[in-house]
Amino acid sequence: MFFRAALSFLRMSRTETSFLRTLSSLRWLAIGGQAATIFIAGGLLNVDLHASMLWAGVGTLILFNLYAGWHLRAGGEPSHATAVGHMLVDIVVLAWMIAWSGGIGNPFGLLFLVLIALAAMALPRHWAYATAAAGVTGYGAAAIFGQPLKAPGDAYQLLLLGIVSSFLITVVVILIFSTRLAADLRHRERELADLSERFARNEGIVALATHAASMAHELNTPLATMTLLADEIAEQADTDDLKADTQVLTELLALCRERVRNLAVPSEVELERVVEQWTLVRPTVELHRTGILPKGLRVEPSVAHLLQALLNNAADAGEQAGAPYVDLHLECKNGMVSGMVRDYGHGFNPDQPLLPATLFRSAKPGGLGVGLALSHATVERLRGEMTMTPASGGGVRIQFHLPVETTVTSTAR
Template sequence: MDNSNNASFLRTLCSLRWLATAGQAVTILVATWALGLALPQPPLWAGVAALAVFNLYARWRVGLERPIGPATAFGHVLVDVVVLTWMIGWSGGIANPFGSLFLVLIALAAFALPLAWGLAVAAACVLGYALSAMFGLPLPAGYFDPRMLYLFGVALNFLLCSVVVVVFTTRLAFSLRRREQELATLRERFARNEGIVTLATHAASVAHELNTPLATMTLLVDDIAEQSRQAELREDLDTLRELLVLCHERVLALAAPADRSNAQEAITVQEVLAQWRLVRPDVQLQRNLDAPMRLRLEPGVGHLLMVLLNNAADASERAGRPRVDLELRVASGQLLGEVRDYGAGFDTAKATLPNTLYDSGKRHGMGVGLALSHATVERLAGELWMQPAQGSGARVGFRLPLPVAEETTS
């Protein structure tokens, strides 16, 4: 059992221990005043006080968030065994119907502790029950028939054990479901990241193949532009050349992450928006005037912003309203961004951001952009979300922590 499970088990044990402390106190009062049993008060109340004080320490110990091993968990259960042995021994020994509470401790240990430690708890409980049976004080006479008192005690003990088992198993089942969800998320991330690594390897190979054709196309465009005498054609050729240069830079950058001596340089927000406008000249971009245009972003964040802008542009163009709104701010050492499109919107009950490779909602999409964006956001300990926009369209926002050196805005 790992540290988180041990801590969860001790927290549950602390909750149950408070229940046991209150139950023991009430039982002493009822047995003494209502049933007329002449029980030894000082040792019994001393046992209740010792259990309460230890539980305060246990809560403090769990709250420290220090490593908790199975030996520590066994020690906590052993304290419960000792106190229960003490209480049973001073209140009737083997004639006490609450002696079967030792079985509850064995069940709790069997559920939560490794096999060896669970067997150790079982051995301690057997020893405690034997000691309370051999050396326990006989149950004194009271106002009612001893046999009837024992039967009522057995019924009450059954009810108490049922409550304890239900509470513990419910919390354990919840903890197991949460752990299964965490494992499923980790498996999904692992599969996605493995696909990203494979994609990066393939992209580096394709980059070498595309480098030469792109350079050749750039030269051809330059030759055609020099020979052309039409102004409109020359403008189109200039735009085409800028796009080819952009593609050539992107191809060269594909291999940069694998080469530490040629690491990708940071890119400013202004450069990202300039590249996007070059690719999507027909889409109107509205941004806040105080956006940090000179803020330097790592390539992954620049790619995230580019993907969100392209997706918003695609949605707006399909709806016949080619417009995208962008809001960027820096606050409290974080980059806060939101991209709004004017498309058809989405069903709020089915709103999800693709988190896996090749899962695209667009007809001709590759299903790679948002998966890479998710990986970037997770790597930087950020957040990505989607909300409906007022009127029509959708708003996709993100939050990313920034290093102190990158908090300069324009």
């Protein structure tokens, strides 16, 4: 339901905004052409025009186009009815201009067809029919109430000149509008494809979260049993190596139980502790750390998941390239957590888009395809930024900036 509504809104708002902007641009061309025609016909060709009436039409069109441009810049979301209303103004003004400059004998009356064609290409069928009916009505009114022109010389040559001018104007208008409409349609299709992929990914994340909550409940009991067994092994250990191994095992089990509890009851986590826990999980990777965080800084779990996913991806890339090193920079200023994770792997394809990522699709052998998708979803949800660029000397550098509500505690660990 949400997806269909989003697609419908995107189709309407993007198309109508682009259509009205194109109409506004074409209207300025029409205003310039009308003014030039009045000057040429009345001055150079000595045609007896009702100049005051014609200039009134030009002035009306200028005022309306200024209003239309202001309304578009104000950021309002136009509708199909708004677009038809704009075209009705164009039809009425064109009928006025044709009526006061020859009526049915004016070859520029063919411009009504241009307006109908624009409506047929950009508007739904019933709105296009309404615009066509208005165009036919406007042309009929101009023909019935039109004022004949008194042109000196050969009137047939003047008619031919008007037909040629009308043809050239039609070619320019249709060419400009068609190219802009095609470009807008291509841009809209890309946005729809991006929205569709994001929706599919987020649906998968919701299902994954439901499954994770169920698994957290099921894993709590076996983890508690494993912890008791690890404590018993530690008490019976008789060598230093065995004691060290059981100590590491106990810490890893404590970490697992903490993660499981956090899945069941999400709570803020200390960011420094997240880094420390990651180094415990990945002891074979050398972490180079820079930056200073406020002591006791706590953030929501999704930020911690984002950091862990980026560190794990960097560690995997480095290990595959035989360079198990990761650079990490973290800082928090003015309610923004900023970070940089750099790996020493083989790099990435610069033509591959960073966002959105697809769930359950991974380029790593044995990868689940979850970490990167969750990272992208976290950045989008928090309205942050994440960029991925090649690092000098090889590898990838990922930078992120997240506006977060942070908490600083002084509780000692």
